[in-house]
Amino acid sequence: MSTQPLPVPFARAAMSLMPAPVLSKAIGVVMRRMRARHAKLFANLARLNPAAVHLKPTDMPHGFKLVLGQEPVLFDVINVDDTAPPSASISGSLQALVDMLEGRADGDNLFFSREIAIAGDTEVIVALRNTLDREEIDLFTEITSLCGPFAQPARVAISLMDTAARRLRARFTGRHGVLHTEVQQEEEKATS
Amino acid sequence: MTKSSAAPYLELVCPAGTPAALRAAIDAGADTVYCGFRDCTNARNYPGLNFDVEELAEGVAYAHERGRKVLVAINTFPIAGEPEPWHRAIDNAAAVGVDAVILADIGLLDYATRRHPDLRRHLSVQAAASNPLSIAFYRDTFGIKRVVLPRILELAEVAAIIEQIGIETEVFCFGSVGTMSEGRCFLSSYLTGLSPSSEGVCAPASHVAYKEEGDCIHSCLGGVTLNKFAKGEPAAYPTPCKGRYVAKGKASYLFEEPVGWNVIDILPQLKAAGVTALKIEGRQRSRAYVAEVVGTFRKAIDAHAAGAAEVDTGSLHKIAEGGKQTLGAYKKGWR
Numbered sequence: 001m002s003t004q005p006l007p008v009p010f011a012r013a014a015m016s017l018m019p020a021p022v023l024s025k026a027i028g029v030v031m032r033r034m035r036a037r038h039a040k041l042f043a044n045l046a047r048l049n050p051a052a053v054h055l056k057p058t059d060m061p062h063g064f065k066l067v068l069g070q071e072p073v074l075f076d077v078i079n080v081d082d083t084a085p086p087s088a089s090i091s092g093s094l095q096a097l098v099d100m101l102e103g104r105a106d107g108d109n110l111f112f113s114r115e116i117a118i119a120g121d122t123e124v125i126v127a128l129r130n131t132l133d134r135e136e137i138d139l140f141t142e143i144t145s146l147c148g149p150f151a152q153p154a155r156v157a158i159s160l161m162d163t164a165a166r167r168l169r170a171r172f173t174g175r176h177g178v179l180h181t182e183v184q185q186e187e188e189k190a191t192s
Numbered sequence: 193m194t195k196s197s198a199a200p201y202l203e204l205v206c207p208a209g210t211p212a213a214l215r216a217a218i219d220a221g222a223d224t225v226y227c228g229f230r231d232c233t234n235a236r237n238y239p240g241l242n243f244d245v246e247e248l249a250e251g252v253a254y255a256h257e258r259g260r261k262v263l264v265a266i267n268t269f270p271i272a273g274e275p276e277p278w279h280r281a282i283d284n285a286a287a288v289g290v291d292a293v294i295l296a297d298i299g300l301l302d303y304a305t306r307r308h309p310d311l312r313r314h315l316s317v318q319a320a321a322s323n324p325l326s327i328a329f330y331r332d333t334f335g336i337k338r339v340v341l342p343r344i345l346e347l348a349e350v351a352a353i354i355e356q357i358g359i360e361t362e363v364f365c366f367g368s369v370g371t372m373s374e375g376r377c378f379l380s381s382y383l384t385g386l387s388p389s390s391e392g393v394c395a396p397a398s399h400v401a402y403k404e405e406g407d408c409i410h411s412c413l414g415g416v417t418l419n420k421f422a423k424g425e426p427a428a429y430p431t432p433c434k435g436r437y438v439a440k441g442k443a444s445y446l447f448e449e450p451v452g453w454n455v456i457d458i459l460p461q462l463k464a465a466g467v468t469a470l471k472i473e474g475r476q477r478s479r480a481y482v483a484e485v486v487g488t489f490r491k492a493i494d495a496h497a498a499g500a501a502e503v504d505t506g507s508l509h510k511i512a513e514g515g516k517q518t519l520g521a522y523k524k525g526w527r
Contacts, residue, residue: 106481126397130240
């Protein structure tokens with residue numbers, strides 16, 4: 001069992017590139033596996049009061065919906081037909097949302113520090129947060145285990161790609177900062 | 193690592209709102225874990241939180257296999273004429289072999305004393321026993337072995353009480369600041385119509401709302417705005433004693449501000465005062481919070497026990513309510 005955190009930059013890049021129907025299919029496959037491996041979690045989610053929760057990563061083009069209090073519990077991409085307002089919503093960076101799901105970050109602390117924002121029915125969010133926190137979830141293992149005997153090589157390959165994505169992002173951010181400073185200096189010269 | 197030896201430097205008593213949090217607390221170095229049942233019998237009755245009997249039995253087994261203890265908080269006050277859920281909770285706690293029950297109500301203390309005389313009894317902070325006479329009454333009448341002192345006492349008062357009572361004391365070391373007379377505060381009842389002392393929640397999630405207005409967040413309880421947080425300002429729970437109110441035209445925290453209680457800087461002074469155990473508050477928080485706070489206190493206690501000259505006190509203010517910390521009544525006086 002891996003305890004490696006999900007490589008979020010890679011996951012974000014991969015999911016952002018996928019059209020919603022493709023991402024929806026991929027989520028369906030992962031969900032089937034998770035239902036089998038975390039039966040107690042899904043039973044607990046199904047026992048909650050009926051509610052729809054929207055999860056909105058602020059750094060991704062896609063949002064997700066979680067429908068609780070029914071069998072089966074539904075998790076999918078928000079699509080154009082989802083016009084009804086949700087019972088509650090949670091928004092924040094994908095990293096913050098994943099850290100909370102995997103039990104690596106405290107939801108209250110993310111809220112205090114304004115890294116996540118919540119709206120709608122607070123009781124739904126509190127019940128969801130507490131129910132998820134009962135379960136030890138390792139998303140990276142859940143997803144890569146779908147590769148069967150190639151799970152371990154898949155983890156290594158994804159980790160390498162994630163490292164490359166992080167370096168690329170850091171380099172891009174650095175260059176952007178330099179360019180920004182140079183432009184600012186030019187503007188200051190022009191106005192002085 | 194100091195575990196539950198005969199006389200630890202300071203016993204570390206840690207919260208668990210879920211079985212996963214119990215395991216996280218034990219694995220991070222808790223000497224003792226406290227938890228509650230999934231109903232109104234404990235003061236953290238939030239949806240999705242707490243233990244059923246089977247989960248508690250598993251948690252007790254996990255702790256005992258590692259030489260640690262489990263306490264069960266049954267610390268709300270029974271509704272008149274309906275004591276059964278509370279009696280059942282005491283019976284179930286005794287049946288699964290918990291190390292002690294934490295009680296506040298006189299009737300429940302009497303029930304536990306008569307029905308389960310061998311079950312160790314601790315007096316909850318919800319009993320608001322804050323002087324030697326009061327604590328001696330519970331000690332002599334119900335045989336309580338430990339009292340959890342309220343967060344309104346100064347360090348000298350804690351030491352004076354310990355000198356006179358002859359039983360163990362537990363003081364809060366991290367978590368919420370409790371400014372009110374605990375177990376007797378009904379401030380939130382005026383906004384929610386619910387009783388924190390009988391139904392187990394001061395700010396029930398069903399009555400809490402966070403509303404965004406531009407870059408600001410309004411935190412509301414029972415439809416009443418208790419605070420407004422500007423852009424970038426740390427947010428907090430909407431509890432009436434930590435609301436920001438307008439008086440004489442100025443908005444300010446009249447009772448207490450949202451701030452975390454943290455005594456990690458004065459552990460030797462607490463030890464010198466005769467304190468037995470330190471209690472971390474926060475059964476409503478996640479297992480990530482539990483692991484971080486327990487781990488930080490574990491290291492600090494062990495460092496003091498080993499006589500270390502310098503002790504790492506961590507950076508727990510980052511996970512405290514409001515992003516700030518205080519020594520509470522141990523340092524500041526009343527306004």
